[in-house]
Amino acid sequence: MFNLLRMDLYRLLRSKSVYICLASLMAASVLCFWMVWLMGTPEGQETAARIGMTAIVDEGGSSQTGESGEEGVMDQSMLEEYDTLLMFREIGMDGGAYALLFGIVIALFFCSDYSSGFMKNIMSLHRRRWTYIASKLMAAAILDLCYLSIEFGFCLLLNVLFHNLVPAAPAADILFYLGLSFVVTMGFAALFLLFCTFTRNAAAGTLAVSLLSSGILVILVNYITGLFGLNQWVSYTLYYNQRYAPNAYSGFGDLKGYAVGAVFLALYAALSAVVLTRKDI
């Protein structure tokens, strides 16, 4: 299994998609920090006015900064509610951008074994197919850890570059939230692995990633079941636990996200192993 993991890491390091998706996340972070600075600080608002953006004060007194006055709503006092963790969440986690980009990388990574035919080389050597699933999930876990740490580290760096735009979050909260995000995104990774093992097609895998990680599917099904008052299940989905994860640990109930992520991770990994064992290469 560790031979397979070594092979996977060798390939991950040489995959362009890994760097492209990470760069996209970082670019989104830069854009978000810049926009918040532009709208939420006096220097930023001066700059915005200088570059031709207009500031409109509405009846309620809140300022709107934007080319047309229709976009970019932010009260300066709102910044006080923000910290580095909340900024990190707003940029990539809550809207599903992180899960989407991470999902695309791993879906392409999983499916290319099939599309290239290299799977034949692997499976002729590793007859115990669950080792393949385990190594793929371990590679995804390493990538997930790297992505989360780099992205969060980059947010901290941006905060420093923007003259400490928002206060730093407590370290314990950061660890709690990053740990929860890691477990939930690994649940997503196992789901994408199941899809790729089943369809063996990069296009189908990427489509599944788009529908699942962005929450489109959950929102749609939630809406339909909600019509009949049957939508309690939604709090047990990966998307919900990613979107509405608590910022800090305040009680036993806050560990629900960990449990949901871990259960789905184990379930999807087991199903992937069953599918792979039953299907010929």
Place this chain on the structure above:
Amino acid sequence: MEKDIKKQAVLAVETISLSKVYKGKAAVSHMDMKVQEGAIYGFIGRNGAGKSTTLKMLCGLAKPTEGEIRLFGKSAGDPVTARRIGCLIESAGLYPHMTARQNAVMKAKCMGLADPNAVERALEATGMNNTGNKKVKLFSMGMRQRLGIALALLGNPDLLVLDEPINGLDPEGVREIRQLIQRLNEGGKTFIISSHILGELSKLSTHYGIIKEGNLVEQLTREELEQKCADYFQIEVGDVKRALPLITENMPEVQAEVCDNTNIRLYGLKEGSGVNHLLIENGVQVYSSGFHHMDLEDYFLARMDGSRK
């Protein structure tokens, strides 16, 4: 001598009633294949006869519906035994955005090879060591096949399963691969090769297996094939229906085979004048006659037609 006898007795591959059923249709049916260690086993059959399915099962890529596979006397599921096989099934499985060396390194890592020179040796053996930074997606079909063989050679396996290994190779490439296979075979490696290029296969194979509609209809050695392909006497007559019983009744030691409305082939005949006399004396017109020789292709086609048993 004793060593040779012992070696001959070991079977590199043995399948016992091996079957594979896809959606109710048997792709391979109760196959009992036996490949001796050190042999080059030519596996012949029409498209869709079940060759690739059989080879996939040997390499662990397809699960048999029924039956057993034994490799070097052990179960095929044994992880140590699995490492003694190198496979090239259908097209070579390669990452297109990687170079030849990177693909080989990937396979070496997958195998956990400790020898740092193993990749270089395998690439050198197939002439793929000078491709530099060229990506596999820019390779010709022949180059991909060579790289596929290089990957199969990694880890110095004892058994190489090659499905259509010379597909897409130029004549020079075909000769190089033939020489490579012969050289490796001399070093003791066993080969199972499936190919439609029967002329090339007959230059290499020491043993043959013929598969038809999922059934292994015949397994024979090169010597046995040569015997079966030995000279036959073909006679063109006016009336086959009269000629055939005359021959079979008067010459019971001869095996007769009707080719078409006018031609009969006779196997096991030393000289032809006796047959000619027999037919003419009994009023059967003889238009032409003479001795001929079959090659592997003729034999295979005859076997597929079902005219030879």
